[in-house]
Amino acid sequence: xxxxxxxxxxxxxxxxxxxxxxxxxxxxxxxxxxxxxxxxxxxxxxxxxxxxxxxxxxxxxxxxxxxxxxxxxxxxxxxxxxxxxxxxxxxxxxxxxxxxxxxxxxxxxxxxxxxxxxxxxxxxxxxxxxxxxxxxxxxxxxxxxxxxxxxxxxxxxxxxxxxxxxxxxxxxxxxxxxxxxxxxxxxxxxxxxxxxxxxxxxxxxxxxxxxxxxxxxxxxxxxxxxxxxxxxxxxxxxxxxxxxxxxxxxxxxxxxxxxxxxxxxxxxxxxxxxxxxxxxxxxxxxxxxxxxxxxxxxxxxxxxxxxxxxxxxxx
Numbered sequence: 270x271x272x273x274x275x276x277x278x279x280x281x282x283x284x285x286x287x288x289x290x291x292x293x294x295x296x297x298x299x300x301x302x303x304x305x306x307x308x309x310x311x312x313x314x315x316x317x318x319x320x321x322x323x324x325x326x327x328x329x330x331x332x333x334x335x336x337x338x339x340x341x342x343x344x345x346x347x348x349x350x351x352x353x354x355x356x357x358x359x360x361x362x363x364x365x366x367x368x369x370x371x372x373x374x375x376x377x378x379x380x381x382x383x384x385x386x387x388x389x390x391x392x393x394x395x396x397x398x399x400x401x402x403x404x405x406x407x408x409x410x411x412x413x414x415x416x417x418x419x420x421x422x423x424x425x426x427x428x429x430x431x432x433x434x435x436x437x438x439x440x441x442x443x444x445x446x447x448x449x450x451x452x453x454x455x456x457x458x459x460x461x462x463x464x465x466x467x468x469x470x471x472x473x474x475x476x477x478x479x480x481x482x483x484x485x486x487x488x489x490x491x492x493x494x495x496x497x498x499x500x501x502x503x504x505x506x507x508x509x510x511x512x513x514x515x516x517x518x519x520x521x522x523x524x525x526x527x528x529x530x531x532x533x534x535x536x537x538x539x540x541x542x543x544x545x546x547x548x549x550x551x552x553x554x555x556x557x558x559x560x561x562x563x564x565x566x567x568x569x570x571x572x573x574x575x576x577x578x579x580x581x582x583x584x
Contacts, residue, residue: 275304275305275306276305276306276307276308276347277298277305277306277307277308277347277348277486277489278307278308278309278310278345278346278347278348279291279294279295279307279308279309279310279346279347279348279349279350280309280310280312280337280340280341280345280346280348280349280350281309281310281311281312281337281349281350282311282312282313282337283311283312283313284425284426285425285426285427285451286352286425286426286447286450286451287350287352288309288311289450289451290350290352290450290475291309291350292309293450294348294350294370294475294477294493295307295309297370297493298489298490298492298493301489301492301493302489302492305489310340310345310346312336312337312340312346313336334349334351334355334356334357334478335361337349337351337478338360338361338364338478339361341361341364341478341479341480342361342362342363342364342480344480347479347480347483347486348477348478348479348486348490349476349477349478349479350475350476350477350478351475351476351478352447352471352472352474352475352476353369353470353471353472353473353474353475353476353502353506354444354468354469354470354471354472354474355471356471356476356478356506358506358509358510358513359510360478363480363481363482364478364479364480364481365478365479365480365481365487366476366477366478367477367478367479367481367486367487367490367491368477368490368491368493368494368499369474369475369476369477369494369495369498369499369502370474370475370477370493370494370495370498371495371497371498372473372474372495372497372498372501372502373445373446373449373450373473373474374445374446374449374460374473375445375446375463375468375472375473375474375523376444376445376460376461376462376463376466376468376472376473377406377442377443377444377445377460377461377466377468377472378442378443378444378445378448378457378458378459378460378461379440379441379442379457379458379459379461380429380430380433380440380441380442380443380448380456380457380458381393381433381439381440381441381458382433382434382436382439382440387458388440388458389458389459390410390413390414390440390459390461391414393414393417393439393440395416395417396416396417396418397417397418397439397440398417398418398419398420398438398439398440399417399418399419399420399438399439399440399441399442400419400420400421400422400429400432400433400437400438400440400441400442401419401420401421401422401441401442402421402422402423403442403469404518404519404540405467405469405519405520405521405536405538406442406466407419407519407540408519408538408539408540408541408542408545409465409466409467409519409521409536409538409542409545410442410466411540411541411542412538412542412545413465413466415542420437420438422437422438422441426443426447426448426451426453427451429441429443430443430453430456440458442461442466444468444469444472444473445457445460445473446472446473463523463525463534467521467522467523467534467535467536467547468521468522468523469521469522470505470506470508470509470520470521470522470523471502471505471506471509472523474498474501474502476502477490477493497526500524500526500531500554500557501523501524501525501526501531501557502524503557503558503561504524504531504533504557504558504560504561504564505522505523505524505533505561506561507557507558507559507560507561507562507565508522508533508535508561508562508564508565509522509561509565510561510562510565511561511562511564511565511566511569512535512537512565512568512569512573512577513577514537514577518537518538518576518577518580519536519537519538519539519540520535520536520537520538521534521535521536522534522535522536522561522564524557524561526554529553529554529555530551530552530553530554531551531552531553531554531556531557531560532549532550532551533549533550533551533552533557533560533561533564534547534548534549534550535547535548535549535564535565535568536548536568537568537573537576537577538576539576539580540580544572544576546568546571546572546573546576548564548567548568548571550563550564550567
């Protein structure tokens with residue numbers, strides 16, 4: 270849509286975190302391409318319009334990106350900046366993830382109000398209310414602490430932090446990346462290692478989405494790409510695509526890169542934590558997509574397909 274090569278319009282949601290992410294990408298683009306003009310267009314998604322109930326009731330992950338993808342397809346914006354964990358496995362026709370910048374902390378965090386906000390998950394008294402709208406988090410929290418009560422907690426990062434402070438819930442589980450990016454690191458009581466709480470697929474990463482045929486924008490964005498982030502998210506998104514899941518099933522996945530060796534872990538579970546299937550693969554970084562797809566096959570073969578059929582009806 271740009272009238273001349275020196276302009277890019279970024280489409281973004283209006284939340285504080287989305288605006289931060291958009292502004293950071295704009296800053297990086299200006300640094301990489303001096304003289305480039307970058308502006309922002311705020312778009313309201315279905316997920317923004319409805320702030321009650323779990324995301325599964327709104328139609329799944331696509332509720333955070335559809336309107337932005339529509340604007341990309343129509344040429345109203347040149348580039349979309351998403352939280353990778355919000356991006357469905359299948360993009361709108363003609364669109365592509367063209368770059369993944371350096372990834373932030375992919376772990377989940379406990380934010381609590383007990384003991385001046387310092388209570389870790391193990392410190393919460395039995396019956397404490399823990400807020401989240403993620404079935405992935407519900408499943409894994411219940412596996413660790415089945416004596417806690419889980420409350421549906423939606424809203425932007427600052428809204429959820431306020432609900433913890435006001436006592437609506439005793440604690441909440443949020444992504445470390447969002448808290449760090451918005452300057453709320455001090456509110457974190459505990460960062461949960463991946464062995465205890467496997468993150469959402471793509472958590473901590475940003476997805477730069479553009480029209481696949483827009484060579485100018487693709488070229489400009491490639492300067493922001495981070496090889497490690499792209500390898501790990503490629504494996505994770507191949508896992509997501511292989512599982513073919515909706516949002517009614519707790520699914521997690523995370524990849525780490527050490528040298529040229531890639532480790533990919535995946536999980537399928539039930540919301541009540543009565544069944545959890547976890548699998549890990551180690552292989553060459555060059556085989557990231559194939560590893561993610563193979564991990565999906567292994568999880569399904571171990572009973573994940575049965576869980577998907579019973580909970581989601583999508584497999």
